[in-house]
Amino acid sequence: MNTSSILWVNKYKPKSFEEIIGNYKAISEFRSWLENKLKGKAVKHAALLWGPPGVGKTLTVEVAASTYNLELIQMNASDFRTRYRVERILGRASETYSLLGRGRIILVDEVDGINMAEDRGGLNAIIKLVDLSIHPVVLTANDPWNPNFRELRERCKLIKYSRVNVRSIVSFLRKICLAEGIAADPSALKFIADRSGGDVRSAINDLQSVAFGKRRLTLEDVNWIAFRDRQLDAFEVLRGIFSSSNCRAAKAALSRSTLDYNMLLQWIHENLPLQYTLIEELIGGYEALSRADIYFGRIRSSQDWSLLSYALDLMSAGVAMARRRKFRFVKYNFPERIRLLSQTRTFRSVKNHVLSAIAKKCHVSKRIAGVEYLPFLKVIFELDPETASGIAKWLDLDSASIIFLTGSYDKAERILLRM
Ligand SMILES: Nc1ncnc2c1ncn2[C@@H]1O[C@H](COP(=O)(O)OP(=O)(O)OP(=O)(O)O)[C@@H](O)[C@H]1O
Ligand SMILES: [Mg+2]
Structure with a gap:
């Protein structure tokens, strides 16, 4: 079987005008x-x-x-x-x-x-x-x-051309299920069609991703699409920001997201060292992020939401403008880390633990530790296991903290082996 017949968008692609819906x-x-x-x-x-x-x-x-x-x-x-x-x-x-x-x-x-x-x-x-x-x-x-x-x-x-209405999409999906021998609950198909926002291609792709090889399709089967979309969404936003060549495009990429801004700030934070490898890119990017973080802090304490647009500009355009080299495609890895950490301790508590350790040793507040120290520690832990192991000993960090700082088990291991 070739790939084109595996994909339902190709297999069920209309061959005549009459078959096209909407x-x-x-x-x-x-x-x-x-x-x-x-x-x-x-x-x-x-x-x-x-x-x-x-x-x-x-x-x-x-x-x-x-x-x-x-x-x-x-x-x-x-x-x-x-x-x-x-x-x-x-x-x-x-x-x-x-x-x-x-x-x-x-x-x-x-x-x-x-x-x-x-x-x-x-x-x-x-x-x-x-x-x-x-x-x-x-x-x-x-x-x-x-x-x-x-x-x-x-x-x-x-x-x-306009978005195709939900009813037409549902009936198109139903025909596909029939042809594939899948008994689909109407509520499941409705859920997919609703989420597609009138995009027939994405509805068909979603259907295939949850129904392929199944005999029955229920609402429970399709629920996880929402979760998956949130992850995909973060990837796209990151790629959008990091690949932008002007401020407007970077801001637009951020504004398309449905994730909350604090979450996105974390995502950008975590993936910046994967995307940027030149030292001036890293410095520029982290500087923009930490300034965004300061604005978020002020918004939280003063409830002055007029500052929000500054924070958002910094975390999108500010980060994008730090790029010196051509955009290259890299694999982002935050969700994996979240998953790993959630098996041990929550992300927040590990981060908190690291920040306390820095605050204590360096005699600074936890906020300053987060804004001014953490970004650079992450770069060091990513790139320089030798120095990182020294710092880890000095700060008395445990393995979860080291995984948090490096972003992967493999890299954490290189540091742990030296301790
Ligand atoms: N109105 C429709 N009726 C039936 N199938 C459709 C319809 N629209 C899209 N599809 C399915 O989705 C696939 C992709 O659609 P198409 O390439 O026409 O999208 P498009 O409007 O050109 O989108 P884009 O703006 O992303 O290029 C089609 O090959 C077909 O399988
Ligand atoms: Mg097209």
Whole structure:
């Protein structure tokens, strides 16, 4: 079995327009634009399908290609980065027929994924493609309202896609369960559909993750999705913040989260040394975090919530701007540690224990220990087991505390072996 048939979003991907749920108006608008275009009528050069994720934008173009027997030339907007690709695409876009004598349809997926700061050329190449192509060009985007896209927007017929309603999603999920031989409680399917926020792809993926290989699906089976989402959410927020190249993007990444800010502060704190490896990145990042923490402290004591936006800016934009090197993909590890610690003592009490030890030895308050000492200790415990073991002895730390400071059993072991 290949992976595409393992994934239900592929296995149950609609093959005709009739099977696509919701967005009927958008689809019929698109079809009449395309039919006119194929007949050579004077319509807009390109169509721009826009709206939230997972509602059938890309799917519409895929189904159109097979329905109208067109060769689908699909590319992601980021392909427009390299000249070579652009020329090849433009070349194919201006040939009349494919080898098989079929017409073509050109899909430029996710145009809003183009990074405008770095990629003005990419956008111009797309505009050129729209102007020169003799085949229908379709673009998709979640949010095409960035002013930079104005020139492109003006050339396009805009077609708006919306979230798909819960009832339609439930009945789609029910059909999948039927085909898979799963007896699903309606409440379980309703739960998944509700959570999806009208995103059909995520509903199908959620269903598969809880129902694959089961004969029966109950509400209890799906409840853990909520827990999993919270973890995924934290990962995404972290990745969003650490990869941002400007303050606005970093703040936006933070504001998308449903986790509470103190929890997120912990997450960022814990993962900063995984993401940042240069010393100036670490210093800049931790400085922003500790200043955020100070604001949180003031908010707690004074209840002055007008300070919140400063704290949030520091923990998002402040941290993001500390990055000196290109963003690289790293595996974040906090949930694992939380899990490990929860088997011994709670996270809070271990942290508390460490802070007390620092406070006592260094003659500072526990708050100062947390804000000014802890971040640097974590870096040392991560990177330098030799020094760390000396400090651990001096502070008289136990193994749970050392695991807390290093973030992993393996690294803690390197320190414990030296003690
Ligand atoms: N309206 C729908 N009806 C049936 N299946 C759908 C629908 N929308 C999405 N799907 C399923 O989800 C998959 C992904 O959808 P699609 O690629 O069209 O999303 P999209 O709207 O392009 O989202 P994005 O903005 O993330 O690119 C499809 O291949 C299909 O399996
Ligand atoms: Mg898409």
